[in-house]
Amino acid sequence: MFGFATARTLAWIALIAATHAVPLDLQGRGAATLPSNDPFYAVPADVDSSAPGAILKHRPPPAQIAAFGLAPVNLQASHQILYRTNDNFGNATATVVTVLIPHNADLSKILSYQVAQDSACKDCAPSYALQLASATIGSLGTLVTQAELLLLEAALNRGWVVIVPDHEGPNAAFLANRQAGQATLDGVRAALSSGSFTGISKDATVALWGYSGGSLASGWAAELQPSYAPELKIAGAALGGTVPNITTVLSEINKSAFAGIIPSGIVGLANQYPQVNSVIEKHVLPQYQSLFNKVRNQCLVADITSFLFKDVLGMLDDPTLPFTDPDLVKIQNDNALGKATPKIPLYVYKSTGDELSPVSETDALVKKYCGGGTPVKYVRDVLSEHGSLAITGAVKALAWLIDVLDEGKSQKGCSTSTVISSLLDPSALEIIPGFIVDALLDLLGSPVGPILIG
Ligand SMILES: *[C@@H]1O[C@H](CO)[C@@H](O)[C@H](O)[C@H]1NC(C)=O
Ligand SMILES: *[C@@H]1O[C@H](CO)[C@@H](O)[C@H](O)[C@H]1NC(C)=O
Numbered sequence: 001m002f003g004f005a006t007a008r009t010l011a012w013i014a015l016i017a018a019t020h021a022v023p024l025d026l027q028g029r030g031a032a033t034l035p036s037n038d039p040f041y042a043v044p045a046d047v048d049s050s051a052p053g054a055i056l057k058h059r060p061p062p063a064q065i066a067a068f069g070l071a072p073v074n075l076q077a078s079h080q081i082l083y084r085t086n087d088n089f090g091n092a093t094a095t096v097v098t099v100l101i102p103h104n105a106d107l108s109k110i111l112s113y114q115v116a117q118d119s120a121c122k123d124c125a126p127s128y129a130l131q132l133a134s135a136t137i138g139s140l141g142t143l144v145t146q147a148e149l150l151l152l153e154a155a156l157n158r159g160w161v162v163i164v165p166d167h168e169g170p171n172a173a174f175l176a177n178r179q180a181g182q183a184t185l186d187g188v189r190a191a192l193s194s195g196s197f198t199g200i201s202k203d204a205t206v207a208l209w210g211y212s213g214g215s216l217a218s219g220w221a222a223e224l225q226p227s228y229a230p231e232l233k234i235a236g237a238a239l240g241g242t243v244p245n246i247t248t249v250l251s252e253i254n255k256s257a258f259a260g261i262i263p264s265g266i267v268g269l270a271n272q273y274p275q276v277n278s279v280i281e282k283h284v285l286p287q288y289q290s291l292f293n294k295v296r297n298q299c300l301v302a303d304i305t306s307f308l309f310k311d312v313l314g315m316l317d318d319p320t321l322p323f324t325d326p327d328l329v330k331i332q333n334d335n336a337l338g339k340a341t342p343k344i345p346l347y348v349y350k351s352t353g354d355e356l357s358p359v360s361e362t363d364a365l366v367k368k369y370c371g372g373g374t375p376v377k378y379v380r381d382v383l384s385e386h387g388s389l390a391i392t393g394a395v396k397a398l399a400w401l402i403d404v405l406d407e408g409k410s411q412k413g414c415s416t417s418t419v420i421s422s423l424l425d426p427s428a429l430e431i432i433p434g435f436i437v438d439a440l441l442d443l444l445g446s447p448v449g450p451i452l453i454g
């Protein structure tokens, strides 16, 4: 089964490699202006005079939200809000959250969905990408991105308000995870105080959800909440494809299908830490400089295809540098999960065969959280890999979120189960409209098979 799934993934990768070998030109897609050219995204000079989560500006998205190509869009309104947050150093900054309000919305329920942008380019921010057609987004993100759109649609279908923060901040600081957690919490604060133009109740029930790169933002938000946003009552967080330790991922994915995440992560960190920029300038071999720096201007699919199966660490004059340079080691450790114990109940789902981040590290993280008193429902899934669990694991995660948001149930204590497949749960399938289930299954089964990352 793993062999089969892997073969399908490889076929998919070959396909994207063939169709997207040329870097994507992000310009000229529809009426939306790229964030890099759009003054709405500019961080105001006096940003530190506002409190974290304060709304600085808002507008309807300049182009219609177009990402949900599946069915007539179930959206009554959408908004973009620029709000104050803090970067990894605690310096004031600002980022954008997209607020999606479905028809017949229950304005007392908010799902904050953290997208797996996984790119070091600010023009790949979800606030921009959501204005593009889903076919286009497929070329900006991976099939996980496509799956994420379906999950957002399933959430909107529940009548929940869905908010999607640009959690990488204004400079696409992928892996600057403290910022991502803060941006997630401040995006919730902004949404809760946006009632005058969104109608959202100021005491709405809130849940968080994210997979892989999105689980880093969500997991950091959960860990930071007691200290950073103690006033926020978050009912639960679902974290899938968890990536507790960045350093381990580097050695797991070097020369693999996922190798493109290495330069994207290093440049993402460089977008926050000047010393990482110096490492790139000094230690990436001259013949690889332009290739390595391509990730500054392209989204995840292009990153993946640019570095497919490449020995990315071998592009450094010393390939062991990320494991030996004291600055780099410290920065990776500073951005790893496990710094604090969440008070929010968690649903954690993880493939036992995850090829990016070994399941043992998530086992250890869950054990640590439980030991500290966090209620955690932990589901280990056997028949999956990192990419496919984003799809097969989603239905059970959504069922857990429904318990939290709609049923007012909360996780009590800790439980761990190892299941053959999270998808083999017929009762779970009933909670998603059939057309979304079909589309999810299509993603899994189609030649463009289960993909990658997040
Ligand atoms: C941000 O924080 C760092 C570290 O605390 C500090 O050195 C730097 O001057 C700050 N930058 C700005 C723009 O405030
Ligand atoms: C991450 O894993 C590496 C080994 O791959 C280890 O040296 C490091 O201490 C770990 N970091 C954290 C924060 O646990």
Ligand SMILES: *[C@@H]1O[C@H](CO)[C@@H](O)[C@H](O)[C@H]1NC(C)=O
Pocket (backbone or CB within 6 Å): 251, 254, 255, 311, 312, 313, 314, 319, 320
């Ligand atoms: C990069 O990956 C390849 C293949 O797994 C491996 O041979 C090489 O040692 C790796 N480099 C480092 C520094 O881990």
